[in-house]
Amino acid sequence: MARRxxxxxxxxxALYEVIKGVDFERRELLEKPAGVGLFDxxxxxxxxxxxYACTLCERTCPVxxxxxxxxxxxxxxxxxxxxxxxxxxxxxxxxxxxxxxxVIARIREGSGLIEALHATQEAYGWLPRKALEDIxxxxxxxxxxxYGVASFYTQFRLEPVGRHVISVxxxxxxxxxxxPLVAEAFSQALxxxxxxxxxxxxxxxxxxxxxxxxxxxxxxxxxxxxxxGRVTPDEARRIVRRLRKREED
Amino acid sequence: MAxxxxxxxxxxRGAKVMAAYETLVARAGRPALAPGTRVxxxxxxxxxxxxxxxxxxxxxxxxxxxxxxxxxVTVLETGCHGLCQEGPIVVVHPEGxxxxxxxxxxxxxxxxxxxxxxxxxxxxxxxxxxxxEPVVREDDxxxxxxxxxxxxxxxxxxxxxxxxxxxxxxxxxxLASVLAGRxxxxxxxxxxRSGLRGRGGAGFPTGRKWRSCRANPGEVHYVVCNGDEGxxxxxxxxxxxxxxxxxVIEGMAIAAYAIGWDNTPVQGxxxxxxxxxxxxxxxxxxxxxxxxxxxLGKDILGSGFEFDIRxxxxxxxFVCGESTALTASIEGQRGMPRGKHIRTVAHGLWGQxxxxxxxxxYANVPWIINHxxxxxxxxxxxxxxxxKIFSLxxxxxxxxxxxxxxxxxxxxxxxxxxxGMLPGREFKAxxxxxxxxxxxxxxxxxxxxxxxxxxxxGAMMGSGGxxxxxxxxxxxxxxxxxxxxxxxxxxxxxxxxxxxxxxxLEILERISAGEASVDDVELLExxxxxxxxxxxxxxxxxxxxxxxxxxxxxxxxVMAHVVEKRCPAKVCRPLIKYVIDPEKCTxxxxxxxxxxVGAISGERKQPHVIDQSLCIKCDTCRQVCKFDAIPVVDAxxxxxxxxxx
Numbered sequence: 038m039a040r041r042x043x044x045x046x047x048x049x050x051a052l053y054e055v056i057k058g059v060d061f062e063r064r065e066l067l068e069k070p071a072g073v074g075l076f077d078x079x080x081x082x083x084x085x086x087x088x089y090a091c092t093l094c095e096r097t098c099p100v101x102x103x104x105x106x107x108x109x110x111x112x113x114x115x116x117x118x119x120x121x122x123x124x125x126x127x128x129x130x131x132x133x134x135x136x137x138x139x140v141i142a143r144i145r146e147g148s149g150l151i152e153a154l155h156a157t158q159e160a161y162g163w164l165p166r167k168a169l170e171d172i173x174x175x176x177x178x179x180x181x182x183x184y185g186v187a188s189f190y191t192q193f194r195l196e197p198v199g200r201h202v203i204s205v206x207x208x209x210x211x212x213x214x215x216x217p218l219v220a221e222a223f224s225q226a227l228x229x230x231x232x233x234x235x236x237x238x239x240x241x242x243x244x245x246x247x248x249x250x251x252x253x254x255x256x257x258x259x260x261x262x263x264x265x266g267r268v269t270p271d272e273a274r275r276i277v278r279r280l281r282k283r284e285e286d
Numbered sequence: 287m288a289x290x291x292x293x294x295x296x297x298x299r300g301a302k303v304m305a306a307y308e309t310l311v312a313r314a315g316r317p318a319l320a321p322g323t324r325v326x327x328x329x330x331x332x333x334x335x336x337x338x339x340x341x342x343x344x345x346x347x348x349x350x351x352x353x354x355x356x357x358x359v360t361v362l363e364t365g366c367h368g369l370c371q372e373g374p375i376v377v378v379h380p381e382g383x384x385x386x387x388x389x390x391x392x393x394x395x396x397x398x399x400x401x402x403x404x405x406x407x408x409x410x411x412x413x414x415x416x417x418x419e420p421v422v423r424e425d426d427x428x429x430x431x432x433x434x435x436x437x438x439x440x441x442x443x444x445x446x447x448x449x450x451x452x453x454x455x456x457x458x459x460x461l462a463s464v465l466a467g468r469x470x471x472x473x474x475x476x477x478x479r480s481g482l483r484g485r486g487g488a489g490f491p492t493g494r495k496w497r498s499c500r501a502n503p504g505e506v507h508y509v510v511c512n513g514d515e516g517x518x519x520x521x522x523x524x525x526x527x528x529x530x531x532x533x534v535i536e537g538m539a540i541a542a543y544a545i546g547w548d549n550t551p552v553q554g555x556x557x558x559x560x561x562x563x564x565x566x567x568x569x570x571x572x573x574x575x576x577x578x579x580x581x582l583g584k585d586i587l588g589s590g591f592e593f594d595i596r597x598x599x600x601x602x603x604f605v606c607g608e609s610t611a612l613t614a615s616i617e618g619q620r621g622m623p624r625g626k627h628i629r630t631v632a633h634g635l636w637g638q639x640x641x642x643x644x645x646x647x648y649a650n651v652p653w654i655i656n657h658x659x660x661x662x663x664x665x666x667x668x669x670x671x672x673x674k675i676f677s678l679x680x681x682x683x684x685x686x687x688x689x690x691x692x693x694x695x696x697x698x699x700x701x702x703x704x705x706g707m708l709p710g711r712e713f714k715a716x717x718x719x720x721x722x723x724x725x726x727x728x729x730x731x732x733x734x735x736x737x738x739x740x741x742x743x744g745a746m747m748g749s750g751g752x753x754x755x756x757x758x759x760x761x762x763x764x765x766x767x768x769x770x771x772x773x774x775x776x777x778x779x780x781x782x783x784x785x786x787x788x789x790x791l792e793i794l795e796r797i798s799a800g801e802a803s804v805d806d807v808e809l810l811e812x813x814x815x816x817x818x819x820x821x822x823x824x825x826x827x828x829x830x831x832x833x834x835x836x837x838x839x840x841x842x843x844v845m846a847h848v849v850e851k852r853c854p855a856k857v858c859r860p861l862i863k864y865v866i867d868p869e870k871c872t873x874x875x876x877x878x879x880x881x882x883v884g885a886i887s888g889e890r891k892q893p894h895v896i897d898q899s900l901c902i903k904c905d906t907c908r909q910v911c912k913f914d915a916i917p918v919v920d921a922x923x924x925x926x927x928x929x930x931x
Contacts, residue, residue, distance in 0.1 A: 096622065096779070101637070150618030151601060155560065182619075189620040189777075190601030192560055209519030209717060209753045210679035212767050218905050225882055246604065246771070248561055249521035251679030251753075252333050252370030252686060261563065264336035270906045271880055 076103075106179075125166050130197055136160040137168055144175050154187055163194040199234045199241035201280060203227075204258040208247030214254040215269075220244055222270035223257075226277040239284050299589055300467035306587040307462035310579055314450035319443050324359045324401065325379040329442065331366025331528060332521075332564055333686075334373035338389070339363075342374050345390035349397045359401060365529020367442040369429050370686040372412065377424050384424040386412050415683055415705040429684050432703045434665065436673045437649045438689050441529035446568050449575035452532040458581055460655035461536050464543055465589040470500065473544040477651065480659035481671030486512055486607070486644035487719065487748045488824075489670070489737040495641060499631040500545045502639035507550050509542045509593075510635060510642045512612060513558040513565070516604035517720030518771065520751030522675040523645040525687050527558065527565035530649070531572035535595060537648030539582065540655060542593040545641055554595035555635070557612055560602060569597060604721075604775035608823045609634070609642050611777065622777045623823035644749065646675060666692035670736035678704050680753040681711060688752075690735070697731040700754055711756040715840070719748025721768045721775075722828035724835030725761065744835045746828070760857035761840040762847055765832045766794040772829035782820030786813055787829050794833070797844065798858040800851040807848060811837060856918040859903045863921045868893035870915035877907035877916065 079087045095103045140156045148156070153176070157168045164187055173183040187193045205211075205220040220242075224231055227240050234241040250256040253266025257273070265276065319325050328334075328343055343361060350356045367375050372386030378400045385396060385407070392410055399405045411420035412427055421427050435441075444451045452458070464473055478493030499507065511534060515523040526534060538554050546552035558566050573595055576582040584592045598616045605611045606621040613635045615621040634640025650672060654662045663671050670692035676699060679685045683705035690699055696716060700706070707713050715725040724745035726733065733739050737747050755764065773787035793810045796802040814830035821827050837844060846854050853861040866877075866886075871893040878886045878894060885901040888894030896907070896916075908916045 096624070149598070149616070151599070151615065155599060155601065186618065186620055190603050192602035207518065207771075209720065209751065209767070210685070212518075213680055213753065213755050213759050213764070215905065221904060222882070222906070245561060246516065246602070247518035247520070249515075249524045250333050250336055250370075251519055251521060251677060252373070253336060254679065254685075256336070266333075266336055269909055270882075270904055271910060274882065 122166075122170075129166055132161055132165045132167065137171065140168070141171070141175055144172070150176060150178070150183065150186055151190075154183075154190075154193055158193060162198040163196060166195075196234065197238060199238050200284075201239060202241045202243065202260055203276075204243050204245045204248070205231075206246075206248045206250065206254070206256040206258070207244045208249075208251060208254070210251035211247075211255040214267075216244075216255040218270050219255050219257065219268050219273050222273040223277065226274045240280070299465075303462055303466040303587045303589045306580070307458065307466075310458070310581075311453050314453035317454035318360055318362045318445055318448070318451050319379060322380050325362050326359060326401065327362045327364055327377040327379060327443070329365075329367045329373060329375040330363040330446075331370065331373075331525065333366070333370040334375060335564075337373045339374045341390050342376070342388055342393065345393045346376075346397070349393050350401075353397065353402065355397075355401065362445055364443060365441045365446045366525045366687060368433075368438065368525075368687040368689075369427070369684060371684050382423045382425060384412050384421070384427060385410050429686070429688075429703055429705065432698070433689050434673055434691050435689050436653055436662075436665070437526065437533070437646060437675060438529075438687065439653070440533070441525065444530065446529050446531060447571050449532060449572065449579060449581075452530070453579075456656070457532055457652075458536055460652035461539050461543075461581065462587055464540050464655060465587055465591060470544045470547045470549075473540065473655070474500065476659045477544075477654060478659075480654045480662040481666075481669075482647065482650055482654060482662065483670060483737065484644060485646035485650070485674065485749070487722065487746060489747060492643060492647055495631060495643070496541060496544055498629075499639050499641040500549060502632045504550060504638040506638050507542075507546045507552045508635040508638055508640040509538050509545065509552055509554045510612070510616070510640055511538055511554070511556040511645055511648055512607060512609070512642055513556055513562075513645045514600050514607045514612060515559060515562075515645075515749060516607045516775075517722075517749050517751045519677065519679055519717075519753045520720055520749050521677045522687055522750050524559075524562045524565050525677075526645050526649050526675075527562070528568050531565075531569045532576065533649045533652055534569075534645055535572060535576055535582065537651035538595060539586070539593055540651050541641060541643070541648065543591060546593075547591060552593050554593060555598055555616055556595055557598045557600060557606070557616060560599045566597060566599060573597070603777070604771070605777045605823070605825050608825060611823065612642065613640060620777070622779050623825075625822050646750075667734065667736045669738055674735065674747070674750060676735075676750045676752040678752050678754070680717075681708050681756040681758075682706070682754040683708060692736045693734045695732050695734055696726065699735065699752065700731070704754070707754070707756055711758070713754070714757050714759060715755050715761065715764075717745075717753040717755065717764070717832075718751070719746040719828075719831070720751045721772050722746060722824065722831055723748045723751075724831045725755075725764065725839065726835070727839040729839075744831065744838055746831070758855060758857070760798075760853050760855035761836050761843050762794065762798050762853070763855075763857045765836040766791065766798055768832040769794055769829070772825065776825060776829075780821045780823075780826055782817050783826030783829065786817035786820070787826070789813060790817070790830065790833060797847045798853075799860040800847060800853075800858070802848050804848060807837070807844065851922065852920045856920075861921050862903065862918050863898060864896055864901060864903060864905075864907060864916055865919055866894050866896055867915045867917060870913050872913055872915075874912070876910045876912065880906050880910045882906065 081087055090105055092105050095105045140153055143156055144153050153172050157164055169183050170180060173180040203223060207216055220231055223242050227242055229235050229242045231242055231244055248256060248258055255268050257265045257268045330339055346361055350359055374388055376385045376388055383400055383406050395407050399407050406422055408420055414421050440455055444455055474493050474496050482492045483489040484492055513523050513527055542552040582594050600606050603621045606615045608623045609630045611621040611623040616635055630640045630642055632639055665672050673689050673691050675687055675689045678688045688703045713728055715727055717725045726743055726745050730743055733743055740747050769791045773791050776783045776787055778784045790813050793806050814834050817830050818827055843854055846852055856862050873891040875890055883900050883902055885897045886894050
């Protein structure tokens with residue numbers, strides 16, 4: 038991503054003044070020697086903690102001195118965790134566990150979390166809940182952290198994926214060449230919304246930001262193996278008809 | 287890890303390193319594309335692959351085998367040649383005859399005439415875009431002749447999967463010469479003198495970054511390469527990684543040496559988009575080969591220097607191109623940026639000093655070491671040195687990768703190298719820098735392309751995406767496209783960016799639907815300023831740029847949507863409708879068959895009509911009509927006439 042120095046001129050907005058103030062305080066803070074403050078959590082009159090572990094302080098701390106961990110001794114949660122887990126697992130299709138062993142092996146070799154998620158998605162085409170739980174256990178991470186990462190990145194799928202994945206490129210060159218019309222044509226022909234999967238799990242339709250084939254705009258990629266260039270809405274419908282036929286055979 | 291204390295004296299290391307390097311070069315043998323040899327060079331870049339390169343190569347090999355030429359003639363599959371528009375591309379050497387847009391059925395004729403004989407197949411030659419005359423040699427094609435290739439010098443001439451080919455062309459010589467005895471300070475001084483600035487968009491002086499990274503204490507230093515080319519419409523970094531991955535590895539190793547040789551251990555990372563599978567595969571091969579040759583790993587070329595590189599893949603988050611988000615992503619976290627009051631060079635990956643440069647920046651380094659800082663500084667303008675690669679795309683004749691010296695004008699790039707607009711179309715704007723950049727109008731075509739002038743005009747260099755649009759693109763729709771992108775890609779940490787871009791998008795959607803008022807436009811402008819000031823990273827800090835430049839240079843077009851409720855480019859759907867011209871319609875039934883919603887009716891050989899209540903404005907009928915009988919008109923053309931403001 039490209040960057041540019043922001044303009045130094047005040048914009049006159051109230052927001053600007055606030056930000057300037059925050060920045061000033063931060064600089065003040067950084068000039069002090071380390072270890073002068075002692076942290077405590079504010080308690081409500083009834084003795085309970087006010088903190089909700091939203092992790093905002095952890096993320097914004099300029100010197101990374103706050104680390105929020107979950108508290109295993111905390112017994113009384115407002116809902117039944119095990120029942121919720123079972124309900125989510127029951128809603129997802131069964132997956133072949135043997136394919137997951139390679140992922141665990143790679144984690145033991147020292148692969149990072151994102152690599153592990155990529156390996157899982159390669160094995161299944163998506164990220165089953167059970168696999169995320171196993172990754173969390175193997176890497177000694179809270180499940181929330183693994184789920185948080187998996188849901189942050191657009192390429193990770195938390196729902197089962199179709200046998201064919203149609204990716205319509207939405208890069209700038211494709212956009213000006215009419216990619217939105219192509220995506221719409223696919224959506225109509227497949228009867229699947231963009232980002233959705235057909236009920237028979239045959240097709241998943243998605244848009245991607247740029248596959249870098251700008252000379253072929255608008256470009257469509259099928260299953261990471263085939264690329265169609267200069268696709269028109271009419272051509273899109275023909276591709277779908279051909280794929281349907283291939284599926285039937 | 288314990289800090290490394292090395293003597294800065296050259297204790298006979300130089301001779302040892304150079305001897306090890308010369309052994310590698312001797313082992314590599316002659317380059318595949320040696321002068322005077324019969325070589326058929328086939329482009330194996332992503333675009334040519336998609337256009338059927340594999341079938342073409344199979345046909346070529348079969349034809350050569352059938353004629354018993356398989357051993358005499360080398361088929362060299364190279365990286366991208368740059369002229370993606372004309373793919374798949376084949377060049378026959380030693381003459382350098384250029385054949386664009388080939389299909390397997392042309393192969394037999396080419397082998398007969400150009401490989402067995404010395405002739406050319408005239409009907410398959412490239413045509414000069416201005417004169418229409420056939421052009422025989424690759425070097426004479428204006429697209430290539432008008433470029434100045436520094437970084438892409440070898441791209442398209444070497445086999446990207448062979449380290450020997452790179453070595454045979456003088457590859458890794460810069461690394462060897464540095465390891466053989468140059469002091470880290472001396473290397474950094476050379477880069478500083480060259481004036482190289484970061485090619486990722488911000489243009490920070492590379493040498494200065496290396497120096498401050500080196501000066502910051504830590505247990506280990508990291509050298510990270512940013513290959514998260516998220517700008518839609520930019521693909522230069524992908525091309526460098528695919529076509530010449532060793533140049534990036536070499537550049538990173540030189541940076542690692544300059545930062546860590548007499549300092550601390552250094553570890554390298556390359557962060558590549560997961561959307562670029564070929565780039566990842568080629569980089570992986572290149573790393574294995576470099577390790578096998580002793581150019582990475584422990585004791586590189588016998589110098590005692592240790593450095594290795596790991597690949598990390600992204601997972602589709604534009605914000606990860608931001609330095610602090612990128613390091614968070616490598617660490618396996620959500621890619622959210624932090625405030626940069628402490629810079630990455632002091633506190634980056636895992637809290638250690640980290641040097642982060644773009645792919646293209648590293649690829650420039652070996653050239654600078656080999657040719658000297660002065661040769662590099664001789665190219666470009668006073669403040670922006672060297673060349674810049676642009677990915678030229680959109681409604682221009684030659685789309686592809688273009689490398690020009692800094693300071694070339696937009697006109698030279700678009701009309702000189704790019705060959706101008708498509709026939710019958712008029713230049714409207716050029717979009718630079720992707721979602722962080724802006725659209726420049728025809729009046730600014732003579733603006734030189736360097737960091738300062740582009741920023742002054744409201745656009746930016748960005749990573750080098752250059753999208754040309756013609757009169758069929760609506761600037762409101764275009765701005766809306768970028769804003770939808772940034773609002774979807776906002777990581778959500780800063781409220782002004784997360785909520786601000788969404789509100790701006792809503793306003794643009796109202797404008798495009800003809801439902802906005804003049805107050806909305808004012809509000810939009812105010813929001814732009816707030817989002818810029820209120821965002822931590824440059825995703826939010828630059829997200830309003832496309833809107834600001836649209837309002838600055840194309841205000842009339844925006845106001846046409848707001849005041850007159852019409853879209854001059856006939857793109858915004860609520861403001862247009864499709865009609866059939868009864869004069870031109872022949873009743874051929876093509877549109878009737880193609881219409882997906884059955885909105886067109888009419889007997890054969892009779893003019894057809896479109897039922898406006900059913901029409902979804904999908905543009906299919908207009909595209910299939912061979913008689914140009916379906917114009918797009920304003921939905922309510924009478925609205926503006928005779929109406930006072």
